[in-house]
Amino acid sequence: MKIATWNVNSLKVRQQHVIDWLASSGTDVLCLQELKLPDEKFPRAELEAIGYRSFYVGQKTYNGVAILVREGLSVDESTIVRNIPGFEDPQQRVIAATIEGVRIISAYFPNGQAPGTEKFAYKLRWLDALHDWLTTEMTRHPKLALLGDYNIAPEDRDVHDPKAWEGQNLVSPEERAAFVRLIGLGLLDAFRQFEQQEKIYSWWDYRMMAFRRNAGVRIDHILLSKALADICTSCDIDKVPRKWEQPSDHAPVFAQLS
């Protein structure tokens, strides 16, 4: 099973990119973030036409997450969870589904704006709530994958210019500590389970020709429980869609399970 995550920055604008990438990559399960559309505008029929079922929770203008599943894979509708249980939040950032016995979670972590702001405090509260919920999820589902836009670059090697970024949003000690706490639940960063080239990133600013300069950060991740990490044979970031016309500022991250 090939699983992937992609922040599309508007599914309305990127609908054809998603369809093209699904076809070229052979992905079985694709987690999407930043749909930026309400549920009634989700392109369910268009994705069904190319052989994918959609599970999603959206809202107007902001946020919104989905899981696209190749037809033929077993999904029990009763396993679908939207949002973090017990965490009151009008922002739609989480959807989970059990697919072929694998717990798949698609998550759009808050951006946080900057340390010290109210949005940053919300990010930390949200990270706490995610951690607490995952504690239970991990015991219920030994085979668990947390995919999404984490808005956290875990280490300096995940940042093109660590000096310039030091202490800033996405790399601050508080955010990195939260990432380490997730790892502490028994999750492994799929990307780091393999030999990787240096300076591999998943997001580049639209401005300042950041992509051409490879001035990026690695903030989109696939975390796997031990049972899944044991059967994971590769994890990579596909930069190609970032070169397409009118691209998302994020590139898809994908992993092959057995």
Add this chain to the structure above:
DNA sequence: ATGGCTTGCACCGCAAGA
């Protein structure tokens, strides 16, 4: 130098992203 694009909303310039 805190901008530089891109998107959505709404109809103009602003919020938000990271």
